[in-house]
Amino acid sequence: MAHASKKIRVVLIGGSGYAGFEVIRLLLRHPAAELVGVYGPPNELGPMEQFYPLLSKQVTLSQELFEPAKVAAVQPDLAMLCVPHKVAMAYVPQLRKAGLKVKLDPDRLERLEHIILSHQGELEWGAAAMAATPEAVFVSMVDNLDARMGMVQQALRQAVEGQEFTERVPGLEAPLLTRPVEGT
Numbered sequence: 241m242a243h244a245s246k247k248i249r250v251v252l253i254g255g256s257g258y259a260g261f262e263v264i265r266l267l268l269r270h271p272a273a274e275l276v277g278v279y280g281p282p283n284e285l286g287p288m289e290q291f292y293p294l295l296s297k298q299v300t301l302s303q304e305l306f307e308p309a310k311v312a313a314v315q316p317d318l319a320m321l322c323v324p325h326k327v328a329m330a331y332v333p334q335l336r337k338a339g340l341k342v343k344l345d346p347d348r349l350e351r352l353e354h355i356i357l358s359h360q361g362e363l364e365w366g367a368a369a370m371a372a373t374p375e376a377v378f379v380s381m382v383d384n385l386d387a388r389m390g391m392v393q394q395a396l397r398q399a400v401e402g403q404e405f406t407e408r409v410p411g412l413e414a415p416l417l418t419r420p421v422e423g424t
Contacts (some may be wrong), residue, residue: 251277251316253331254323255303256284256291263320264288268298275299277314279306306331308338316340325366351375359383392416 250267254260255278267273278288280303288303289296304310311319312335319335321328354376360367361380371377388411395406395416405415 247274248272248317249274249276249315250318250320251275251279251311251314253279253306253311253319253321254327255288256280257322259322261292261295263322264292264295264299275301276316277301277311278303279311280304281306308334308340311335312338312340325360355379388412 250273252260252263252267252275255264260278264275264278267275278299278301282305284291285303285305288299288301291303308331319340321331323331351373354369354371354373357368358371358376359379361371361384363370367380371380391409391411395409395412396418399406399416399418404417404419406418408415
């Protein structure tokens with residue numbers, strides 16, 4: 241007789257930003273995950289639909305104040321941090337001290353830690369290590385693509401109307417063409 245497996249209880253720390261939104265969208269579609277809490281800083285509290293109206297009928301949770309003991313009290317299996325890496329580096333010891341324990345086998349945990357430490361791709365960009373597993377290489381490349389597309393979006397938003405090219409975009413080492421393709 242088949243039985244339903246227990247869902248992984250997930251808390252999200254930093255749900256009001258773009259990465260938090262994407263994590264929520266992924267978790268909502270994941271058959272083995274259940275979002276049980278969302279936490280953030282004092283100036284970003286309230287219903288998730290306040291941050292993302294698209295989530296209004298899908299997520300009834302509110303982003304609550306990040307307090308490690310409060311997070312640990314909901315007994316999550318997994319805490320996902322969608323905050324700047326220096327903030328995450330400060331939060332993780334607080335969560336561990338509050339009793340949140342990692343529930344992964346050691347090999348998987350080591351691989352995940354390596355992905356996190358190397359996701360920025362280059363030491364001069366803030367990576368603590370160079371990517372050395374296929375998964376870490378993939379994540380660092382996606383992170384690089386995301387950063388570059390952010391530069392493109394910002395440059396296009398700041399483009400002077402009527403100018404064919406933007407100013408040189410430092411991270412891309414080139415200006416961007418701003419005129420649309422003919423016929424669109």
